[in-house]
Amino acid sequence: MNRQRRLTLAVGSLLAVTACLSQPEQIEREIAASSAEVRAARRAYDGAPPVIPHDNLGTTCAECHDERGVNVPGLGYAPAQPHNETSGVGETARCRQCHVFAVTGAQFVGNSFVGVAQAPRSGARATDGAPPTMPHRLQMRENCVACHTGPAARTDIVSEHPERENCKQCHVEVAVTRSFVPPNTAGVE
Amino acid sequence: MKRRDLLKSLAWSGAGIAAVSCRDQEEAARLVAESGDVDQRGLTWQKAPCRFCGTGCGVQVGVADGVVQAVRGDEASPVNKGLLCVKGYHLPGFLYGEDRLRYPMLRDGSNYRRISWDEALDLIASKFREALDAHGDRSVAMYGSGQWTVHDGYAASKFFRAGMGSNNVDPNARLCMASAVVGFMTQFKSDEPMGCYEDFEEGDDFILWGNNMAEMHPVLYSRILENKRKNPSVRIVDIATRRTPTTDYADMYVQFTPGSDLALANGILHLLVANGDVDEAFVRENVIFKRGNENIEEIGFGCWGPDGTSTNPADGPAERYGFGDTARNSSLEELERFLEDYSPARVSEISGVPVAQIRSLARMYGDQSRGTVSLWCMGVNQHSRGTWMNNLITDLHLLTGKISRPGSNPLSLTGQPSACGTVREVGTLAHRLPADMNVNVDAHRAIAEDIWNVPAGTINPRPGYHTMDMFRALARSDIKVMWIQVTNPWVTIPNLNRMISERPDDDDRFIIVSDIYPTPTTAMADLILPSAAWVEREGVFGNTERRTQHWNQMVPPPGEATEDAWQIIQVAKRMGYEHLFPWPEDNWHEPMYEEYREFTLGRGKDVAAYQQLRETPGMLWPVVDGKETRYRYAAGYDPYVQKSSGVHFYKAKDYGEKAAFWLRPYHRPAEVPDDEYPMWLTTGRTLEHWHTGSMTRRIPQLHQAVPQGYVEVNRADALDLGINEGSMVKVSSRRGTVDLPAMIDGRGRPPRGTVFVPFFDENRLINVLTLDAMDNLSKEPDYKKCAVRIELA
Numbered sequence: 001m002n003r004q005r006r007l008t009l010a011v012g013s014l015l016a017v018t019a020c021l022s023q024p025e026q027i028e029r030e031i032a033a034s035s036a037e038v039r040a041a042r043r044a045y046d047g048a049p050p051v052i053p054h055d056n057l058g059t060t061c062a063e064c065h066d067e068r069g070v071n072v073p074g075l076g077y078a079p080a081q082p083h084n085e086t087s088g089v090g091e092t093a094r095c096r097q098c099h100v101f102a103v104t105g106a107q108f109v110g111n112s113f114v115g116v117a118q119a120p121r122s123g124a125r126a127t128d129g130a131p132p133t134m135p136h137r138l139q140m141r142e143n144c145v146a147c148h149t150g151p152a153a154r155t156d157i158v159s160e161h162p163e164r165e166n167c168k169q170c171h172v173e174v175a176v177t178r179s180f181v182p183p184n185t186a187g188v189e
Numbered sequence: 190m191k192r193r194d195l196l197k198s199l200a201w202s203g204a205g206i207a208a209v210s211c212r213d214q215e216e217a218a219r220l221v222a223e224s225g226d227v228d229q230r231g232l233t234w235q236k237a238p239c240r241f242c243g244t245g246c247g248v249q250v251g252v253a254d255g256v257v258q259a260v261r262g263d264e265a266s267p268v269n270k271g272l273l274c275v276k277g278y279h280l281p282g283f284l285y286g287e288d289r290l291r292y293p294m295l296r297d298g299s300n301y302r303r304i305s306w307d308e309a310l311d312l313i314a315s316k317f318r319e320a321l322d323a324h325g326d327r328s329v330a331m332y333g334s335g336q337w338t339v340h341d342g343y344a345a346s347k348f349f350r351a352g353m354g355s356n357n358v359d360p361n362a363r364l365c366m367a368s369a370v371v372g373f374m375t376q377f378k379s380d381e382p383m384g385c386y387e388d389f390e391e392g393d394d395f396i397l398w399g400n401n402m403a404e405m406h407p408v409l410y411s412r413i414l415e416n417k418r419k420n421p422s423v424r425i426v427d428i429a430t431r432r433t434p435t436t437d438y439a440d441m442y443v444q445f446t447p448g449s450d451l452a453l454a455n456g457i458l459h460l461l462v463a464n465g466d467v468d469e470a471f472v473r474e475n476v477i478f479k480r481g482n483e484n485i486e487e488i489g490f491g492c493w494g495p496d497g498t499s500t501n502p503a504d505g506p507a508e509r510y511g512f513g514d515t516a517r518n519s520s521l522e523e524l525e526r527f528l529e530d531y532s533p534a535r536v537s538e539i540s541g542v543p544v545a546q547i548r549s550l551a552r553m554y555g556d557q558s559r560g561t562v563s564l565w566c567m568g569v570n571q572h573s574r575g576t577w578m579n580n581l582i583t584d585l586h587l588l589t590g591k592i593s594r595p596g597s598n599p600l601s602l603t604g605q606p607s608a609c610g611t612v613r614e615v616g617t618l619a620h621r622l623p624a625d626m627n628v629n630v631d632a633h634r635a636i637a638e639d640i641w642n643v644p645a646g647t648i649n650p651r652p653g654y655h656t657m658d659m660f661r662a663l664a665r666s667d668i669k670v671m672w673i674q675v676t677n678p679w680v681t682i683p684n685l686n687r688m689i690s691e692r693p694d695d696d697d698r699f700i701i702v703s704d705i706y707p708t709p710t711t712a713m714a715d716l717i718l719p720s721a722a723w724v725e726r727e728g729v730f731g732n733t734e735r736r737t738q739h740w741n742q743m744v745p746p747p748g749e750a751t752e753d754a755w756q757i758i759q760v761a762k763r764m765g766y767e768h769l770f771p772w773p774e775d776n777w778h779e780p781m782y783e784e785y786r787e788f789t790l791g792r793g794k795d796v797a798a799y800q801q802l803r804e805t806p807g808m809l810w811p812v813v814d815g816k817e818t819r820y821r822y823a824a825g826y827d828p829y830v831q832k833s834s835g836v837h838f839y840k841a842k843d844y845g846e847k848a849a850f851w852l853r854p855y856h857r858p859a860e861v862p863d864d865e866y867p868m869w870l871t872t873g874r875t876l877e878h879w880h881t882g883s884m885t886r887r888i889p890q891l892h893q894a895v896p897q898g899y900v901e902v903n904r905a906d907a908l909d910l911g912i913n914e915g916s917m918v919k920v921s922s923r924r925g926t927v928d929l930p931a932m933i934d935g936r937g938r939p940p941r942g943t944v945f946v947p948f949f950d951e952n953r954l955i956n957v958l959t960l961d962a963m964d965n966l967s968k969e970p971d972y973k974k975c976a977v978r979i980e981l982a
Binding site: 049139 | 230232251259264272279282286403
């Protein structure tokens with residue numbers, strides 16, 4: 001069974017289970033968990049470029065994964081690509097420089113790597129009612145709508161006001177770290 | 190809408206009116222900066238260069254609980270500006286394969302048993318001592334790597350040359366960029382490019398000579414593509430023997446018959462002269478002309494037989510090659526006569542390149558209104574006339590004056606992360622010393638003996654075995670003890686059948702292999718040492734553009750693994766060479782580097798101070814007064830230049846501080862297709878795998894993307910032979926056979942009569958088929974051209 005089918009099954013069975021439950025909040029949690037699980041399964045760690053979860057369709061990636069996302073009849077929703085502003089990731093870019101197909105589920109030898117887990121956080125608000133800051137870096141994901149809107153967005157991070165377009169007018173990026181640390185401050189054992 | 194959501198939405202929209210001021214943004218950034226580098230997820234972030242290729246991308250490494258848990262492209266690195274490739278993004282996984290080597294293991298019959306470090310180090314010291322005493326300095330050898338850190342390479346070179354009095358230290362970079370070294374040395378008397386990566390933004394025309402940049406230097410190719418996106422007049426020319434992902438973005442694809450690039454370059458030179466595009470003022474001021482030995486009978490190809498191409502010793506005479514060339518002075522007038530043989534019509538006949546494309550290339554090189562950057566890597570270097578081809582590409586720039594200025598340079602790309610920093614700058618080739626010096630020059634040895642504080646006469650004036658000879662000497666048992674670090678020769682040496690393949694019980698050779706995973710090379714070892722990798726130790730790499738980069742140790746190595754330099758130092762100390770490594774056990778990286786740095790200061794090779802390396806995303810040497818040099822030999826950029834404008838090739842004292850233009854003819858490749866073996870075989874790499882895959886194949890995402898070796902076959906050839914996509918194909922050369930699944934119209938598309946096989950798959954060794962012919966000057970073997978036959982398996 002390939003990775004894509006496994007994922008579909010996993011999501012499907014989760015949905016089936018949650019459908020039996022009566023409390024809406026419970027359902028919401030389950031769906032959020034499953035969408036998060038799908039996202040995590042495609043990445044080596046939170047922040048890694050996802051592997052391509054579908055077969056090679058013989059067209060250019062940007063045909064469907066454009067700036068807004070495309071509903072492809074018979075196939076599903078192709079989310080927008082999140083990094084159209086990144087330097088070097090322009091319209092002449094090579095998506096498959098970072099995103100690869102999985103042609104097998106096998107491993108060469110086992111690997112015990114466990115990457116940092118995704119952990120959605122809320123941004124800080126200066127006052128009650130102030131717009132939250134962005135809780136993550138914008139590097140490689142400047143196009144907010146790619147992840148925060150549309151049918152492919154994780155349910156727990158969907159924006160309620162996608163129509164406002166210019167997200168950065170109200171939400172600022174603070175998750176910037178210094179590029180370099182002074183020497184000998186690392187937590188080396 | 191649910192009530193809860195409605196309330197949330199109202200809250201968000203109300204706040205939306207309070208637009209964020211610039212001051213708020215600055216404050217936010219300040220707060221984060223002050224909170225240090227531990228992010229909200231508990232990760233500590235520090236810089237390191239990527240472990241894989243010679244690009245030297247800056248990576249931020251996220252660590253928690255002593256484990257690397259994430260990476261991201263370093264936005265502060267001028268190399269990659271935040272972008273990585275799929276290998277770089279999956280770096281953390283390479284450290285955590287389940288079969289990491291953790292303890293020293295000694296061969297015990299057909300098995301290995303764990304021993305202590307003390308036992309292992311004592312054993313190596315005694316083996317080296319026995320061999321030296323019984324068989325002399327030629328019987329010990331170290332085979333290292335362009336993936337050695339500066340510390341590893343410096344320790345190895347000093348241990349061998351200043352300790353054991355042997356120059357038998359040579360790296361896998363011999364297989365990789367030795368031709369580029371000899372190219373730069375013969376023309377400028379100083380190694381490494383004059384340009385830097387800013388050429389990717391400054392240039393107009395990018396001429397790629399046998400260089401699949403989109404897969405092998407993907408982040409650098411992205412920089413060219415970004416330039417092209419912003420400036421539609423930018424052009425990319427892909428001169429190649431097969432179509433690759435690079436071709437998809439090229440404005441012109443120039444397909445040539447393997448080996449005929451020598452003729453093509455001469456054809457362009459012919460037209461530059463004929464069209465009056467020689468920059469005569471530049472040439473008069475800055476260029477001299479040289480000509481070397483062009484007699485194919487005398488040069489050979491490094492194998493047996495009358496023409497030097499046989500792999501059978503019975504075909505005698507023995508291999509013919511040696512260090513050096515027989516250079517004589519030449520002139521522009523002689524060049525004009527020499528080039529008469531390279532008319533467009535004749536070059537087209539040799540190379541298969543249409544005359545119109547040759548003319549088009551000549552117009553590009555000759556157009557003074559546009560910046561021209563030539564790029565090359567393994568296609569040119571792994572070439573039985575690789576030095577000549579390096580010379581010819583630089584000749585194109587010398588004749589037109591398009592050199593040492595932003596956006597106009599011959600920019601040789603390297604494959605390994607410290608091929609430049611360690612092999613070329615520290616000088617871990619068998620004939621080299623640090624900072625462009627050679628062991629066979631008396632004055633150079635004296636400088637080294639002075640810095641190393643060893644008696645005059647300590648360093649052996651005779652160059653050691655280069656890689657190809659080193660393994661031939663091992664096979665002959667002339668080498669008794671060989672130590673291999675950070676490389677996998679039992680996958681990568683061409684014509685693997687000439688390597689020893691088993692170890693008889695009475696074998697008097699002793700092979701030590703330091704690595705991080707089991708490989709076909711550790712399988713040949715008597716003693717296996719577990720090494721620390723990448724951020725499990727402190728280190729320095731130097732990349733293609735002369736950028737020296739430092740990183741801290743960030744996580745502990747697994748088990749008892751130690752860094753390669755430490756292993757060398759401990760053996761040296763046990764052999765009585767404590768004086769060579771006098772630094773305290775807990776603080777030797779900086780003083781060792783600063784000692785190495787002494788070699789470079791004042792010689793135009795000045796590497797940055799250690800402290801500056803810590804604080805910056807790397808520095809481009811020469812670094813003078815703390816300032817880096819983007820364009821060598823260029824007035825206004827290079828502090829060594831003693832001219833107010835133009836260029837000054839100050840390193841070439843023997844040439845009157847001018848650059849040498851070398852006249853280099855076309856020679857046929859060592860082996861060409863014939864009736865029995867009618868197709869070309871060319872080999873190489875693939876985006877997802879680093880070299881022999883010992884690291885990248887252990888990363889699930891990379892292995893799952895490209896799980897095995899394959900053979901790219903042209904669709905028409907496949908139709909003729911009944912081969913379908915995925916069919917098992919038997920590929921045979923005069924030296925061996927391997928079965929591989931066919932790939933048709935995949936990422937690489939060879940023309941009719943050519944097949945391509947990547948070399949990363951240790952279970953399908955393509956180097957059993959390749960020929961061990963090599964460049965006459967650099968001794969770099971040619972992995973790109975031999976004759977094979979294919980059939981359905």
